[in-house]
Every structure is written in C-alpha cells, then in structure tokens.
Amino acid sequence: MDAPFPFGFPGPTAFYLATYVLTLVAHVVFMNYVLAGTGVLLVRQIRGKSGTSDVLAELLRDWLPFALSAAITAGIAPLLFIQILYKKAFYTANLLLFHRWMLILPALIVGFYLLYAQKTAFVKARPRLKVLVTTGALACFLFTALSWTENYLLARSEGAWAPMYASKSMIYENREILPRMLLWTLGALPTLAVLLGWQLHRRERAGSPVETATFQRVARLGLGGLVVAGACAAGYAMLVGPAARAHAVGPMALPWFVAAAAGVVVEGAGFVGLYRAQANRGKWLGIASAGLFFVILGTTVVREVLRITAVDFAALYPEHARAAQVSGRWLFLGFFLVNAVLATWAIRTALTRAERPAA
C-alpha cells in the first residue's frame, strides 16, 4: 500500500478507518486526562504538605470524575466502529481474555466512585486515606489500560488464538505489553499539561489569581512528559522489530509520523513559551494544543497502520463494503450537528448564566 492513510483503501474501508481514528482521538484526550491526572494527583498528595493549598490537586480532584465520564462517553463511538473494522479479531480477543477482560467494568466503576470519594469532606480531611483512595483509583485505571493493551495486541495475533484458548490462560503474554503501556501512560502527561494549562488560564481570566509558578509546573509536566514518552517510543521501536519499524515510516504512515514528530516540536515550543510567559499565556497554550492535536492524531494513525499491516486486512474489505450498504449515515451526521449545537448551548448557558460563587 503506497498511499498515505486512509487513501488507497476501498471507499467504505477508508471511511470507517477515518471515522474510527477521529472518534478515538476524542476518547484519547479524556483518557489521558484521567490516567495522567490520577497519577499526578497521587504524587502531589504524597509530596504535599498538609495545610497548604494546591491548585493543581484541587482542579484534578474536582474535574477527574467528569473527565472519566467524558472518556467513557467518548469511548463508545470508537468501540462501535472497531466492531465494523475488525469484528472477528476484536471479539475473539474479548472472548479469550474472558473474565480478565470483563473485570475492566467493575474496575472502572470502583475507580469512578473513588474519584467521587476524593471530593468528600471525610476523605479530604484524612491525608493517608486520601492517598489510599487515589492509589486505588489509579490501580483501577492502570488495570484497564493493561487490559486494553493486551486486547489490542492479542486481536492482531491470530496465530496465538487457538493455543491460548487451549491453555485456558486469561493472560496474554507478549513482551510488547508493558513497554507499550508505559509509552501510552507517560504519553498522557503532555495532554494533561495542556488541559490543566487551559483550566488554570480560564480560572485566571475568571478573576482568581494563579501563580506563575503553577503555570511553570504545568509546563514542566508537559515538557517532561514529551521527553520521557519520546524515550519510551524510541525504546519501543527497538523492541517491535524491523518489519513494524518499516511500516511505521512506510508510505502509509510516514506523513502521519512526520505530523506527530512536528507536533512534538510545536507542543514543546508551546510549553517552553508557557514556562517563560508572564502574560498572554493563551497564545502559548494554543500553540501547545495545536501540537498536541497533531501528536495524538499522528500517533493514533501510526498505531492503526501497525495493526492494519499485522493482519490480513484486505480480507476484511467485503465486510466493510457490506456494512457501508446500510443506511443511516446522514441521520447520524444530522443529529451529530444538531446535538453538538445543543451541547454547546448547554455549556454556554451553564458558564454564562451561573452566578459566580462567593469568594
């Protein structure tokens, strides 16, 4: 396949691939906030001194439950389209992992409630309990991340299916799992930094002063995340072997690989600017956000190209073509637009009509 993703595929396949990737990008943004945010909150709670206020910890505690809800809601769309694109492989991986896979549901429910528990006065007043609660939530989210990583790798390894079934094992052993999970987890830090930066910026514009040091902390978090995630990506590239490396920079993925790399540079510049800025931080956050968009989009496409090239993807074209014959896409598009407008209206109503809380 010599054309860049998603060109070069039959129309229906390209359409579903593009839809899948775009919806996955939205999910990844919120997922990164939850995963990295819970980790950062835990670190701040462990290192924090009692009696001192911590704006970042407050923000995270306040917004993490919503972010998890948003991550789950945004995750439903790619979950739908992955079933069109890779039905048999996705279902088979689900079935093979069985109880292990299904455990992500109670894990997420527990994690959800632990995030809500963080907001209660009872937990807030007890530093050790606070750490315990956040540790529990983080463990739930890391377990979910581990399970998804396993699922992804198992789904594209058809040769492993029958032996794994016969072995009764519900754990897929693959040397890529932990490095890959590390890459995605640490790669979540820059996303968190951008979103936290915007939250602080909005807070400041609403009249609550935010110290420059807090913005600098966020910028350091983003830059540090870029560095460690970059190192992990390099390590992971060494691990996956020459064939996968060739596909990652092959004609299908190259433009996206370049976009992601350029995105890292732009995002890094945004963080540096944010670190130095005394005012006009919105501009630097905008630059970092633009870079972030290309990083997430580019890496998501490269991830998809690696899956496409690992399976007999051409054999799935007829299934995609059959799925594309059913009607309803204009219905979806119409309601997507209408509901997007209504959602914006709801948010605008809430933000503009709500009385400011008393200082």
Add this chain to the structure above:
Amino acid sequence: MKTAQGTPYIITVTVDTSSLGVPYYPTNDFGPLMKGLVIGGLGIFHVFLAQFAIGGGVLMTYFEWLSGKGKLPSARRFTSGYFKVLVLVSFVVGALTGVGMWFTSIQTSPRTIGLMVDTFHWVWATEWTFFALEVIAGYCFYRYGDRLDGRSRLFLLGLYTTAAWFSLFWINGILSWQLTPGAWLESGDLWAGFFNPTFWPSLFFRTFAAMAIAALVAALVISVSPFERDEQKELLHRAAHLLAPMALMPLLGAWYLLAMPKDSRSWVLGGSPAMSMFFGLGAGASLLVGLYALFGLLLRRLYINSATASLLIVLGFAATAGGEFVREGARKPFTVRETLYSNAMTPAEIVTMREQGSVTLDPYPLRDAADFPNDQVRLGAKVYRFQCSVCHTVGGVNGLVHLAGTWTAEQTRLNVAKLQHTKPFMPPFAGTPEELEALVRYIEWEAASRPKEFEVTSDPAELAQIKRWLDEAGTAPGYTTASEKKR
C-alpha cells in the same frame, strides 16, 4: 447452491455454499451458570438504571416547572438532591453497565451483536450523540444548577430529559427489531426494521415504566430527606403523578403481545412455564405498584415511608426483571427472528452443516481433550460447545444431563434429530448424523459420570435412521404448522 425453506413469513434464504464462511469463535464455559442468565441479569440491572435516568429527567423537569410556577416551593431543593443520586447511580453504574451489555453480548453471542452492529451502526452512532448530549446537559446541571436561574435550570433539565428519552427511542428500535424484524426481512430496509411491529408498544411501555421507576426512587429520596411532613406529603403526591400513566400499561402490554409472532406469544401465555411465570411476575409486581400508587399517593389514603418506598422499588425491579426476561425469551428459537438462531447459525448454514458438519472447520481445540475417553465423545463435546452451550450447561442450569440424561439412546437420537419439533423454541440440529450420534454419546458419557472407558458406536443402521429423521425434520423452524409448511 442450497436453499432453506422457512415459514410463509420467513424469507427463503439462498446461499452459495462454496463461499460460506462461518466465523468460529472461542467458546467460554460459564460453569454451572447459563450464559443467558448472565446477560439477562446484567441486562435487567442496566435497563432499570437506564429507565431511572430517563424517568428521573421527566420528574425533575416537571418539578422544576412546578417550582417556576410557584406551585411547589420545595421542588427546587428536592431536585438538587435527587439529581445527585441520579448522577452517582445512573451516570456511573448505568453508563458502565451499558458498555457491559456490549461486552457481555460478545461473550455470549458474538455473531448476534455483530449482526446488530452491522445493521444498525448508524442508528447506534446517532444514539451515541444523544447520550453525549445527555451527559453534557446533566453535568452542566450537576455543576452549575444551584447557581442558575429557573429558566436556565429548566432548559438544562429539558435538554437532559429529551436526550435521555431519544436514547431509549433509538435503542428500543434495535431491540424490538430482534423479535419482530417486520418488512426488513424482505426488503432489508433499515427503517422497515427499525419501525417494526413491536416498536411503538415497546417504546410507550418503556417510557411509562421509566416514569414509574423515577417516581418510586423519588419517593425514597423524599422520605429520607429533611423535609417537613407537609412538604413531604406534597412532594410525594406530585411525584406520584408520574405513576398515573401506569394505568395504560395493561393496554400497551396487550398491544405488545398482539404484535408478537404467534409462536412467541404462545410461549408467554402458557407454552413455556418459565416464561409464563416471569410474565406473571412482571404483571403482578406492576399491579401491586399501581395499586399502591393509586390509593397511597394519588388518592392520598396512605402515607409512604422509606421502608415502603424501598419495597416498592424492589417491586419495580421485579416488574422490570419479569418484562425483560419475557422479551429475551420470546425471541426463541432466534436471536434475530428468521435470520439468526439462538446458537448463532443462519438457516442457510444449517443446510450446509447437515452435509459438511458443524465443527469440521472449528479451529479451537477442546480444553482438557485428554480427559475424554475417545474421539467420538470429543466430537460430541465440540458439537455441544458449538451448538448447545449458548443456552445450556452440561450439569448446571438448564443442563443437558438433567434434560436428557435419563432418555434412552434412541429417544435422544430422535429428539435431537427432530429438535425443533421436540421443542418448538429450539433451533434445528445443524450437523451430520455422525455429529448427532457423537452428541448423544457425549450426553450419555456425562450422565454416566464421565467413565474412563466408553464404547464407540458406529452402527450404519443407526446413522441411516438418524439421517432419515433429520430429513423428515427439515431445517425450517419447528413452530411452523403443517398447513403453513404446505403453503
């Protein structure tokens, strides 16, 4: 080319067997639990929570409107407290059990959920846009509701409720299609399948059920909240207004039953004791809730405390459980009527499997294959796994040993060969005579407590008899009457 001839309202399925590719999936053993019980249990729980979310929106919008009109001063305080319950219960557990339904469906019948996704993915995607709107409007109200004016609160609640109800609208079309695909069977037209014969009765029934559940939960929240006694009484009375549409439920239930296929209706109305019992449970529990609503809340003859409110919620849950069990069970022997049997085979595939075998191409080996005494029993175990295990266990719930362990070998051969006539809610057997004989031996081996030595049967006369029985039974569903078959 092979042809499977069905009932007059079944499409004649023609398939080119040379290109037939049955997708084989690894099959998990749920131990003594029937797979249907697992998905049914989660489904009932999810439906109850989802309907609570919808009805809760209606209730809060109504209360907010009353508050705005000055008719119920305590309504606003109640709404804020009630919404927190809704967020903590419905947004968290409700949303995740929704995803859980998808995953559980994959565990029990990947082909069924795959067909549903293929057919309705744009409807599902549309539903997702409404779900996202519901979450956004809900969170806006949750975070900012206390600081908003009445008009903005009403707007957000109205938006939340509308979005939640439309979620039900879309999902209801997909679920009701499974039982009554209607003209979709002939035309393949999405909207003919979506607006199918049970769509409207089911939609109205679920809407009223949602309102009733929300009113019952409201009764509990009101009774444990620090309101004055008079305030509580007024709030309870107003909340009970949402129970009033329950009076229409018997009519809607009757409409739903009439819109069902005749055979499905017969399971519910006495043909299947389990289904009739659950139908009775649902109807009885609804009746009790309705009576209490009428005398206690609408006519204000009785007061409701937290214990009574909790009991009424349990009754509401029982009614939901009964209704959902009936809805799931009435589809038998299909998961998608006339299209996909309960064990995830199409009518056309059964024709092919009668000649080529059902597990010949199954790539998944048996687990613990060495525990079986010979290849015939191994083959039988694979046939059981592929054709039976979605609804049966070996020795647990709905276990084959309990059902057929005491039959004679000949009786088992006949009953399985003519399975759809033995029990019309069963699909036809899909395999060769050799596979059927292997299944019979597997059941006998299990019934005999898995002895180490077990005789292999290979009498050509017996296999020929099985073949005759299979031919006599045909591959059409068993509920077709003789006159319908002639037509």
